[in-house]
Amino acid sequence: MAEIDLGRVVIELRNWPGLTRKKFAGKLAELVDDFFGEDAGYFSLGETEVVFTVDGIWHKVLEQDLYWGGFISILVNVHDVYAMGARAVYAVNVISVRDESRLDEIKKGMLDAAKKYGVRIVKGHVHPDAPFDSVEVAMIGFAKKGCLIKSNKAKNGDKIIVAIDTDGKPHEKFIYNFDSTKKDAELLRKQLNSMVLLAEKKLVNAGKDLSNAGIVGTIAMMLEVSGKGGFVDLERIPKPEDVGLIQWLKSYPGCGFCVTTQYPEEVVSIFESHGLEANIVGSVDSSKVFKIGYANSTQTFFDFNKESVLGLKY
DSSP states (O other), rough: OOOOOOOHHHHHHHTTTTGGGGGGGGHHHHGGGGTTTTEEEEEEEEEEEEEEEEEOOOHHHHHOHHHHHHHHHHHHHHHHHTTTTOEEEEEEEEOOOOHHHHHHHHHHHHHHHHHHHHHEEEEEEETOSSSSOEEEEEEEEEEEEOOOOSOOOOTTTEEEEEEEOSSSSSSSSOOTTEEOOOHHHHHHHHHHHHHHHHHTTTOOEEEEEEOTTTTHHHHHHHHHHOOOEEEEEEEGGGOOOOOOHHHHHOOSSSEOOOOHHHHHHHHHHHHHHHTTTEEEEEESSSSSEEEEEETTTTEEEEETTTTTTSSSOO
């Protein structure tokens, strides 16, 4: 890994819109109550945990590629469901478009993704004469009762593990989306099922899918809602050789998760056996200060004693 200025990394990542936009999430904390900070909502129904989520695609993506926006409208929700240890099954959507040709492009992307990830789209609504393009998808999935992975359960002494499919390339029109989806559906679903197995084996305390906040930003959110701090060594994060470090840390991977665990070797082994590159990148502590390191340098990324990624008040 080439020599870098860690101070510049901190500044770049803290000012990345994918992360700074997360500060508005805190304004919804009272609406979602116990579910705040989770990748999806959930409730028990008999012997099943029902997981449901909703997401809208960032306008910057749709402005660059409508097909890709449609594709990831399914994918990001699939990520949110699997991040909690559930399997995604059904989806509904709302699409707003300026004309019919744009609707066709978004629709193609959604259908291709739904087929690849085994999700059935059961309902949709369209605004055909909107002044802008947008797509929102809601999705439901199912897990075994008592087998959900929460975002806010990281414990002191846990090891932090990052697992990513690094076999892909940045999207041609939006370089902060790392596209590793050009694979057989069987392999892509196997990667996602790593989280289901970890949930059923109860091997992780906390977990999230790596999202628009970036790799380090997603870990920061997990630590914040857990009321913890920690340390991450940037050199240990799985990374493609041909992508620069700052670009990579801002990227939304086609498949990627961060988890905390007391069983790091077993967790890494499960991720690797499911087609993901995984590594122990750091640890959790009680400081409420999240630090990152590179080579012999360490800097504070967020101090949750006095600031918040998610716009929470302390």
